[in-house]
Amino acid sequence: MPSPRQLDREIWRLAVPAFLALVAEPLFLLADSAIVGHLGTAQLAGLGVAGAVLQTIVGLCVFLAYGTTASVARRIGAGDQRGALAQGIDGLWxxxxxxxxxxxxxxxxxxxxxxxxxxxxxxxxxxxxxxxIAALGLTPLLVMLAATGVLRGFQDTRTPMVAAIGGNLLNVVLNVALVYGAGLGIAGSAIGSVIAQSCAAGVLLTVVVRAALHEHAALRPDLPGIRAAARAGLALVVRTLTLRVAILATTYAVTRSQAGEAQSVALAAHQIAFTLWSTLAFILDAIAIAAQALTGRALGSGDRTTTRAITVRMIGWGVVVGVGLGLVLAAGSPLLGRLFTTDADVRHLLVAVLLIAAAGQPIAGVVFVLDGVLIGAGDGRYLAWGGLAVLLAYLPVLALVVALGGGLAWVWACFAGVFMGARFVVLVRRERGESWLVTGDARP
Known part of the structure; x- marks a missing residue:
């Protein structure tokens, strides 16, 4: 079994580049928020609403990355590179x-x-x-997810990192040029994002296709393989759907808690806060990406002892990183609003929300890591049922907060405390058992 220091090197070798690739979508929205926010509060709030819809659609398809990472890594652990690439090509189609x-x-x-x-x-x-306009970028985004999953399964997180950095730099340049230089406003922001996403997807697709050709894996559509990939991802779709319903319900609760001009202010502050939360969450999830690849590979080779050691080590790192992110977010809460808007009311409301988000980071650290471990183990069915249980616990409390007249800060306290707390309980309970430690070259 690898030593703790060896595990740390392996985890961070994968996690650091994975973070830069994983945050591609949030960074697109973060850059858009910073640029669009100076057009006006209504435009920033509109971006928040559109972003929630887009993130829901893409989020429901996250199994294209996560499920593919787990299944490809299992094949790699079993020494079947051609079979791993064949599964990856099915995911791309x-x-x-x-x-x-x-x-x-x-x-x-x-x-x-x-x-x-x-x-x-x-x-x-x-x-x-x-x-x-941004809907035209959905297919490139989904191709990016699938191709990234294949490469992560091969323990390669550097290539997605390069594509993500290039795509985001291009996105910023195009947004500034089209929103202000060409005077297209919020439409220019959407056009720039679509172009940048398409370029990044093209780079990743080229790398995977070249690898498949090298291993003589077929590139043509394999209908049984595509259907099998869809069936295998169904549980993760349910799991992701519960997460997206909770996030959409939270946004809806913000809109119902205010009216008129106050609604625009609350939605704008919520958009900034949630964009920052998503960025920090993806930092934590980068450790989980390493967990998916390493857990799948270890279980594929039949090594349950190493799987346990990886899990324990990553939980520790999740706590440490979560505490650090919480401290940074709390310290920056009075200043971050200035990066996104000139509206004093939005900035004032944002401070309290960011402090609440900061307090929830340590719990989020454990939640994201364990979510990644169980995805890597192919434990999608439990994640689906667990997600439904969390949703049933969260929605009534959220509705009560709105009914009692709670504002944006109370909605965020409910999200960080009740929703994330319930996920913590469900995931820790599973990790302490043995049912998820299934070995073999095929994902259960």
């Missing part, structure tokens, strides 16, 4: 099929989708404009 199927409905239903999240008045116009 599935990503393209899903992307084509969801793009047109998202464009046509952009306004109703924004209203479903709770936007109205001055917010719905910018939200609709951004969403209709």
């Amino acid at each position: 599935l990503a393209m099929v899903i992307g084509v199927l969801v793009t047109l409905p998202t464009i046509l239903l952009a306004r109703p989708l924004g209203q479903l999240v709770g936007a109205d008045g001055q917010v719905i116009g910018p939200a609709t404009t951004y969403l209709r």
Whole structure:
């Protein structure tokens, strides 16, 4: 079994580059928020609504990355590189099929989708404009997920990192040029993001295809393989759906807790806070990405002892990183608002929300790590049922907060305390058992 120091080197060798690749979507939105925020509060709030819809669609398909990482890593652990790439190619075709199927409905239903999240008045116009254009980037985003999953399964997180850095730099340049230089406003932000996402997806797709050709793995669509990939991801779709429902319900609760101008202020502050929360969460999830790859490989080779050692070590790192992120967020809470908006009311409201988010970071550290471990083990069924249980505990409390007139800070206290706390209990309970430690070259 590797020593703790060896495990640390392996974890961080994968986690550091994984972070830069994993935060591609939040960084797209973070850059967009910083640029669009100076157009006005309504535009920033509209971006928040459109971002919630896009993140829900992409989030439901996260199994394209997570499930592929686990299954490919198991094959690698068993010494079957050609089989690993064949599964990866099936995942890429599935990503393209899903992307084509969801793009047109998202464009046509952009306004109703924004209203479903709770936007109205001055917010719905910018939200609709951004969403209709940004929907064209859904297929590239899904291809990025699938290709990234394949490379992570091969213990390669550096290539996705390079694609992510390049895509985000291009996104910032295009956003500034199109929003202000060309005077396109929020539409220019969406156009820039779509172009940058397409370029990053092209780079990753090229790398995976070259590897498949080298191992003589077929590139043509394999319908049984695509169907098998879809079936294998169903449990993770349910698990992710519960997370997205909770996030959408939280955004909806913010819209219902205020009206008129106060609603725009609350939504703008919520958009900034949630974008920052998502960025920090992906830092924690980078450790979980390493867990997926290392757990899948260890179980594929039949090594349960190493799997346990990896899990314990990463839980420790999750706590340490969570505490550190919480301290940084708390210290920066009075200043971060200035990066996104000139509205004094939004900045004032944001401080309290960021302090609440900071307090929840240590719990989030454990939650994200264990989520990654169980995904790497192929324990999707438990994650799906556990997600449903958490949702049933969270939604009634959230509804009560709104009914009692709780504002944005109370909604965030409910999210950080009740939702994340319930996830913590569900995941720790599973990790302490033995049922998830299933060995073999095929994901259970």
